[in-house]
Amino acid sequence: MKIIKLTTYRVPPRWMLLKIETDEGVVGWGEPVIEGRARTVETAVQEMEPYLIGQDPSRINDLWQTMYRAGFYRGGAILMSAIAGIDQALWDIKGKVLGKPVYELLGGLVRDRMKMYSWVGGDRPSDIIEQIRTLQKGGFNTFKMNGTEELGMLDTSAKVDEAVRRVAEIREAFGTTIEFGLDFHGRVAAPMAKTLLRELEQFRPLFVEEPVLAEQAEYYPRLAEMTSIPLAAGERMYSRFEFKNVFAAGGLSIVQPDLSHAGGITECLKIASMAEAYDITLAPHCPLGPVALAACLHVDFVSYNAVLQEQSMGIHYNKGGELLDYVVNKEDFKIVDGFCNPLPKPGLGVVVDEERVIEASKNAPDWRNPVWRHEDGSVAEW
Numbered sequence: 005m006k007i008i009k010l011t012t013y014r015v016p017p018r019w020m021l022l023k024i025e026t027d028e029g030v031v032g033w034g035e036p037v038i039e040g041r042a043r044t045v046e047t048a049v050q051e052m053e054p055y056l057i058g059q060d061p062s063r064i065n066d067l068w069q070t071m072y073r074a075g076f077y078r079g080g081a082i083l084m085s086a087i088a089g090i091d092q093a094l095w096d097i098k099g100k101v102l103g104k105p106v107y108e109l110l111g112g113l114v115r116d117r118m119k120m121y122s123w124v125g126g127d128r129p130s131d132i133i134e135q136i137r138t139l140q141k142g143g144f145n146t147f148k149m150n151g152t153e154e155l156g157m158l159d160t161s162a163k164v165d166e167a168v169r170r171v172a173e174i175r176e177a178f179g180t181t182i183e184f185g186l187d188f189h190g191r192v193a194a195p196m197a198k199t200l201l202r203e204l205e206q207f208r209p210l211f212v213e214e215p216v217l218a219e220q221a222e223y224y225p226r227l228a229e230m231t232s233i234p235l236a237a238g239e240r241m242y243s244r245f246e247f248k249n250v251f252a253a254g255g256l257s258i259v260q261p262d263l264s265h266a267g268g269i270t271e272c273l274k275i276a277s278m279a280e281a282y283d284i285t286l287a288p289h290c291p292l293g294p295v296a297l298a299a300c301l302h303v304d305f306v307s308y309n310a311v312l313q314e315q316s317m318g319i320h321y322n323k324g325g326e327l328l329d330y331v332v333n334k335e336d337f338k339i340v341d342g343f344c345n346p347l348p349k350p351g352l353g354v355v356v357d358e359e360r361v362i363e364a365s366k367n368a369p370d371w372r373n374p375v376w377r378h379e380d381g382s383v384a385e386w
């Protein structure tokens with residue numbers, strides 16, 4: 005069997021789907037994308053084509069290593085997202101050829117169902133209580149929200165009080181009937197992280213995500229020393245070579261590689277396994293589409309240390325498109341009591357509605373995150 009064609013489809017809300025075709029008619033789908041840089045990743049996928057066209061798609065490991073090493077420069081958000089989506093599609097092809105879901109090719113199930121969580125509150129966290137109440141009815145009991153709005157590198161007690169009040173209200177309303185993670189989203193600089201973590205500790209959030217920016221990872225062990233709140237990060241780290249230094253330095257309790265940014269199933273499986281050796285749990289980042297989520301679930305179902313899975317249904321980014329819009333087998337993604345079952349169909353287990361994808365790709369938006377500014381006019385971390 006040989007790879008004969010790669011086709012990318014940028015689609016609303018902000019995703020990109022990749023179709024890899026073979027000379028025997030087997031097709032694989034992947035989701036290579038960096039939110040806000042879809043066109044750049046699309047070009048990176050096109051630049052990877054010479055390593056793929058005419059090659060045997062079953063040789064995923066050799067194709068992965070060639071895409072990673074043969075171009076001399078390596079790593080980073082764009083190249084690793086391109087490789088990620090291609091890798092997903094290759095695993096999809098392999099599973100379809102062998103008639104098995106990907107998790108079977110990776111050693112089989114380590115659990116029967118996977119715990120999912122839902123975003124609430126939007127870019128500037130609001131209406132959280134109501135949104136949690138609504139999602140509870142749908143069976144969710146684990147949530148994530150932004151921990152703050154814009155925050156200066158050194159900011160006021162009033163801003164700290166605002167962040168703490170929001171969390172206090174959640175605990176007041178729900179007690180310990182729910183759990184919630186706080187995403188600092190890189191908005192909190194090191195000078196403010198300690199204060200916020202100390203003030204929030206009394207409410208025992210399930211985790212604090214990106215407590216500081218990924219480029220400040222050396223603070224993870226120092227922050228972990230001063231708080232009992234589990235620290236989570238990973239969406240802005242792109243290969244096991246980045247994660248190894250963070251694991252060795254300590255401080256992370258939860259690692260959140262993104263299956264569409266960190267080299268795909270082949271790489272994230274290795275990251276998950278490295279994390280397990282450090283007693284670090286796995287909670288793949290996935291504010292994206294159905295193929296990305298499917299890739300996450302296959303890694304979750306074979307990784308002992310997988311504890312939580314993000315999914316984008318109802319997320320504030322999904323304007324103009326929703327998680328299952330491009331999926332035919334929507335029922336396979338059903339979330340019951342906050343859990344998802346293994347995807348049973350061969351490959352990644354996503355039956356893509358190709359007509360819908362092609363139609364939607366005709367007027368795909370160039371999604372960009374907003375550019376925020378502090379009151380002094382300087383750019384703020386979004």
Ligand SMILES: O=C(O)C(=O)C[C@@H](O)[C@H](O)CO
Binds near residue numbers: 040187289291321373
């Ligand atoms: O889901 C998360 O944890 C995020 O921090 C969302 C962020 O990654 C946006 O997708 C960037 O556009």
Ligand SMILES: [Mg+2]
Binds near residue numbers: 187189213214239
């Ligand atoms: Mg995040």
